[in-house]
Every structure is written in structure tokens, then in C-alpha cells.
Amino acid sequence: MADDTSDSQLPQLVYVPEVDLEDFEDYAIGDTLQDGRYEVIHKLGYGGYSTIWLARDNRWQRYVSLKVLVASEGSKSAGADMIRRLHTGSDTTHPGQQLMPRLLDEFSFAGPNGTHVCLMQEPAGCSIAASKEKSVNFMFPVETARSIAAQLIMGLSYLHSRGICHGGRLHHPALSYTHCSRNPDLHLRNVLLHAPGLEKLSLDELYKLYPVYKAPITRMDGAPLGPHAPSYAVYPMNTKVAADKLVDPLIKICDYGTSFLPATEPSPTLHTPPLFLPPGDFFNEPITLAADIWPLGVSLYEVLGERALFEFFSDDRDDILADVISTLGMPPARWWSHWENRKDFFEKDGAWISNM
Template sequence: MAKSKEDSPNFMFPRDAARSIAAQCFMGVSYLHANGICHGDLHLHNLLLRVSNFDNLSTDELYKRFGKPYEAPIRRLDGKPNKPHAPSHAIYCMAWDMPANKLAEPEIVISDYGTSFIVSQTPSPTLHTPILYAPPEEFFNEPITKPTAADIWTLGVNLYDALGERPLFETFAWDPDDIIAEMINTLGQPPERWWDAWAKRSEFFEADGSWVADFRRISDPIFRRLPQRIWEMGRGETPETCEWDVTGGEFHALECLFRAMLSFEPTQRPTAEQLLTFEYTVKWAMPAWEKKIKRSRMRTLEKR
């Protein structure tokens, strides 16, 4: 998905495509959690886009559309024959541009289960999520006692990126303290036990939660709370220009969804199954996905 966004001139999927992506992610993670599996490494590079009509192409059709494969010879360092333990050549990955803005009906595949685990069999799990998407309990070294809630936080951070043009937490470097500051900038103060335990808090915030004077002079930070960041997704920053159904309540529903998924306390985050009942999911995400399925079925019937 990330490469698809990079190939797009505006870094965004069409509005209904973005809604459909949200529905598919919720259904996929709900299925994993219902079967007792925590993914543990959700990020955009593990949310793949399935190519439609790819599996039905003949070899000739495949080569005609995408070019013949490029082979690279493999040689052993000791000069001995490759066989029987190594192939004679490798195939370079096919370079394929999939601009996000042209993907009207994306189909999402959740991939990379190398660090996933069965929750009931893993009492002290270790997360492998990239730090920018990691839940706050990871930053404050608390035991991951509710790993599926960690998946929900991570999915929320990634969903913001998938729905818009930019990441939710923006830092010049993936520094843990900068990310914590961005979390607070977006969501407000964390639980007191974390606020008091944050060793470098005084570099960013006063005890009352305001920016420290020196930091404010250097980088001129402002509080960009969650509603402001939803406006800044790239879909339009006023009710008149916004692509979301503002008058119908979609903007408010999105805020409620993100605020729930990004609750600091793991126990306060909704389950993946509960995400399917949120107003945003029911009124906007699922209908977009259902339209996609209906169109796909109609095309299949037309080909018969």
C-alpha cells in the first residue's frame, strides 16, 4: 500500500476506495483476533493490494503486459557448482506502479505473519511494530497484557495514513520522545503514571501540559489536536471543500473512531469486532466495500 501511495500525485486513494480499505482492515483484523491471533506488526508495508485478474493471465499475456522476467545469475563464492543446493539464477522483482489515486476498487491482503502469535499461548509477547506505529504502553515499558489492543492502536495510526495523504505522527526522526510528544500534541495528556514517568517530559512540556518556553521559541509548536489533524488529511480543510460527508456526520464519526482506537489506556480501546459496529464503519466504510463487491460480481456475471 505504501508504494501505491508514493506513486500517486496526491498520495491518496479515491474517497470510496479509502472507505473500503478501512472496512477490509477492520474485517481482516477482526478475523485474526476472533481466532486468537495477534498480528503484532501491522503497518502499511504489510497491508498489500491484491491485483485483479492477475492469476487468470497466461504466461504470454503476463509477459506482454508486464515484460519478461529479468534473470540474474547466481554463483557460489567458492566457485563450485550451484546444484543441487542452489538455483542457477534468481528473478528480479517485477516493478509495478499502482498509483493510489487510480485504484477505485482496492482489495487488501494482510501479510507478514512472521512475528504473529497465539494470544492464549504467549503470556509475555514482544511486539515488532515499527516505532512510529507502536502503542504508548510500549514506549513506557509496560507489559503487553492486552496485545490485541496494541493491534488496534497500530491499526488506527496506519488507518489515518491510508485514508489521507500524510502520517498521523510527524517527526523529523523516529525518536521515541519526539513520538511521545506528537501523541500528546494530538490526543492530550496521557495517564498520570506515564506523564510522571516520562524522563524527558521537561524538554517538551511544563507540568501543566503547556509547551516549555525554550522549545516553543525554537520550533514554534502548536497543539494540533485530533480534529485538526483529520481536517489536515488532505481531503479539504473546510466543510465546503472537504471530501468527507461533513453534513452527514462522517467527519464526526471519523473523530469518534480514531479517538476510541487511539485511547491511551489499552483496556479502553475497542475490540476489532466492535470496530465493525462504529457509526463510521456502518454508514460509510462497509457500504463502500459492499459496492465494490457488487461491482465485482456484476463483472463476473457479464463475462459468463
């Protein structure tokens, strides 16, 4: 499939979309990379800028996570640079370092869409968000929730000790929040659980536990498939563990593709869903490491409780800010006085306008 994503236009649909499947690229189960060293054997997931495959490292006889970036991401990966920074010249005594992904290998290959950067890491399981969605009551056991919360705090502490802000700067201005299936920010879809014992499974055992389910690929216009499109798409492995059944969790904080260093890149434009934007961004205040604290707090609330703290049904910033104030109370005076549209929602004393 031609890679239509650019900074000036949104991707155009060529193939009929399937639920839980990404835009199709030129690889499938059975493909090998790096002169046969890595064999693609299943799919772990996908996001707005990449597909993550489970591969077999035939040199070291182990399973690895193979993250293949879309060709439009160029020949270098900012995420790889950040991961290297997390494990280079750092304080190995910090308890949060073990919660960081480790880059095992990095290479590129040329395809019909351009050059794809591949990042090799240890495989991980489902996200914290997916675990909650699978449970009956959307709740973790108390000790499990406390453990996840503590790990999130330790992990963010380590990130900040390395000068990294996880919250993503704007990467593709043309992609709106609704067009990105995953967002590279500090939220529960980017917090993954440790893989469920994959290293102990033979390939036959793995396929028995996690069968490969395929879907045929068809074009929107009914034309024949292009020469570089696979004949089928693969659904991700179902590694979800229900939140109410989860004990002794070990998490990994992932996705650094749009993370940045505030010391060298002050006040970038954030590529963040409105729900996770720090309130200061609404008022054009400088973006610092503190930008991660708001999404951390929102995530901790969701980990420790049943529902999300905010459940917005609008991308309008004023609507969102009004809901935040309704939930948490009056903001600092400097924000309240500079919010031009507050009169549409609140009286001068902070009371809701009666006709709303």
C-alpha cells in the same frame, strides 16, 4: 551466499547491493521445486526474512505465490501456523475471514545456506502503501478509502476473534528497525491488493505485461561469485495501481511471521517500528490484543488522508513520544507521571519548553 544473519550479529554485506533487490539466495527464474510441480517464473517482492516469487503450479495449472524464507528462520514457520489457525475450526460467517491469506501448500528444501521453508499462497498485487506512493496526490477516491478502511477493521476483528495479535514479537534481536526492509506488523506495506487478473494470463501474456528485468550480481570485494550465487538478480513485478485510479479494492492482510497469541504468550517483546508501537509499550504495560489498535488507527488515518499521521525522523523513544503528545494532546495521567524524561520536552502543565 552464506547466510550470516544470527541472533548475535547483523548480516555482513557480501554482494554489491542494488536498489529494490534483496540479499541473494540460491534460486532464480526457471528453477523448479517439488519434483517439477512448481516453476519460478517471476518475483513478487521481498522482505527482511523472505523472498516472494510468482510460480506456476503445473499440477493445477494456476499461478501461486511462493514465499521462500531465509535459512536462518529454521525448519518451521510461525506464520504458517497462524494462517492455518485462521482457516481451521473458525467461524466462516465472519466477514473478515475472506481478507486472510490461505495456505495452499507448505514444504522445505535444503540449500547451501540450510533449510528453506516455502509457503504457497494465492498471489497478491501491490501493497496499499505502494499504491499511495504511485499516485499523483497520494489519495484514494473517497469510496475506495472507505472500503479499505472497513476491510481493515473487519480483518482485524476476525484476527482478534481467533486470539491472534498481528503486531510482531521480537524475532531477531540483532536486527534493528533500520536493517529490516519490511516489518511484520499491521501497517500498509503488509496490506496487499488482490492480484490484477493474473489467472487470466498465459505465460507469454504475463511476460509481455510484466517483463523480467535483471541486474548482474557482483561481490563487494571484487572476487568471483560463489558457486551457489545466481549470475543475476530479478527486480519485482511492477503490479502497482495508483491510489487515485483504484476502484472496488479487495485486500489481504498478510505477514504473520511474528504474530502471536497473547493468551499463551503474554507480554512479549514487540518487533515493531517505533511509529507503530502502542503507547503502552513505552511504559512497559502488558501487551494484549489491544496492541493492534494503535497501528490500526495510524493506518486508517493514512488510508483516509494524504499523509501519515506521524512522520518521525528519529528512533529515539522519547523524541517519538514527545511528537505523539504534540499531535494528539496529553496522555493518560499514569503515563505522564511515569515518563522520566518528559522534563526535557514539556513544562509541568504540558506546554513545550520554550527553548526547544
